[in-house]
Amino acid sequence: ETGVTQSPTHLIKTRGQQVTLRCSSQSGHNTVSWYQQALGQGPQFIFQYYREEENGRGNFPPRFSGLQFPNYSSELNVNALELDDSALYLCASTLTGGGGYRRNYGYTFGSGTRLTVV
C-alpha cells in the first residue's frame, strides 16, 4: 500500500503571498488532517477533513483553509502569508468509520512540506 505523499517538499514564498500545499492520503484511508510544526516544537493541529467536509479545527485563523476531494486527497491553502507561517506542514491520514475515530487506529504522516516565508 502507498503511504501519504505531500507536494511540494520545499517552498519559498514572500510575505503576503498565497500558497497551496497538496496531500494524497494512504490507500484505504478516508480522513485527512493537517498539522503545522515549527522548528523545535511538536505538530499543532490545523484542521481535519472527512467526507469532503471540515470536521475539526485547531486554533488557526480563517486564512488557513482546506479542501478534500472525492478521492480523499486534500489541499491546504494559506492566504496573506506571514513570516511566522514558516514551518513544516504535515498531512496525516487515517480511516474513520461511521462511529467516528477508532481509538486504537493511528495516523500515517507524510514527510511534510517545508515552507519558508521571506
Add this chain to the structure above:
Amino acid sequence: TQLLEQSPQFLSIQEGENLTVYCNSSSVFSSLQWYRQEPGEGPVLLVTVVTGGEVKKLKRLTFQFGDARKDSSLHITAAQPGDTGLYLCAGVRGSQGNLIFGKGTKLSVKP
C-alpha cells in the same frame, strides 16, 4: 498553554543505557499515541495505548498509559544509536480523533 508536557526535552546518553520519557497532562484523553520523528521526515506511529493502566511492549520499548488516562511513559532498555530521534506523545481528543502533541523529547544515543 501546552496541554501535553513532555520531559525531558533533550536527552543525550551512551549506547546500552536505559531511559524513560514522560508525557503528562491535566486532561483525560480517549487514547494516547507515541510517534518517532527523524529529521526531514514525518512522525511514524510506534504505539497506541487505549486503556488506563495499559502496558505495551515493542522490542526494547515499553509504553505505559496512566490509570486516569492523563499521562504516559516510554521506557527504552539498552538504547542503541538507531533509537536516536524526536519522540512525540499525542493525546487523542474528541470523536474526530484530533491529535494534541507534546513538544517532544530529542534523544541522542552515542556509540
